[in-house]
Amino acid sequence: MTTTTSPTIHEAERASDATGAVFWGDEIGFAGAVARRLAGQDVVVRGSDLGTNRALAQSVEAAAGAYMRGPPHKRTAGPLALPHFQQATPPPEGHTFYETDRRKARKRP
């Protein structure tokens, strides 16, 4: 049996190597996530259900402004890249990443 837990939002950082990995850090609330996005920083939505994660990530990015969605692309974003929402016309820069069934953020080292 598969259990679904509520998604959580975390501070995020991107790896500086060629993997494209996203590191998750401290858990934050919705308002904190929006504030972080408005400051041009990354956040990531973690959880077991793709649809719920994506919808929450979409809500966070929408609260920062008009947005676009970026599917992951192995060769330009790295093999461990996550799908994300970002501002259609930055600034603010940065991304709201979200986990899928197979693509997961890594714990910040």
Add this chain to the structure above:
Amino acid sequence: MKYFTPDLFVRAQGPDPAMMDGADAEWEAAEARYEQRLRELGPVIEPTLRRLEGVLLHDAAVTSISRRGDQFVVVLLKDIPPRDVVTLTYTLTGEPTIDQNALPPQQRSGVMQYLYDEFDAAPDESGTHLTHSILFSNGWEINLPLRDLDVSLTGAVYPLPGAGPALVPMRTGTKSA
């Protein structure tokens, strides 16, 4: 773009979840087909791919695009750390094409960022030339026929690393999702 087409990118925007799911499945299938194509091209494409290996250009800001004769130069500021300046210098074998309307107006960004790209190869009278297609967030798609690509990375001096946004909108953004 044959695989990561502007149309597929537009459909990936949703907003309907079922539409996003469908586009994501198509996207994954396109990635598999593209990787297969690169394997088929083998040694024709490998040296060029090696030059770009690990240089993650997704969302890189376009600083300039210029040309002199058969040299076509794209200068980018990377978005993915480390935020190096990347200079792509193509030696062209023919005229590049630029479609400034590859994305519909409502999907174009007010800034120009590197979204997705594809390499391929095509026969010509002198043998085989490579092609590089790039889709940019402002709606441009550039297709370059080339015989060589030089990739150089340098540390950014300006804009100051970590000093804030490197992107300045060219106009008010027209995009809404």
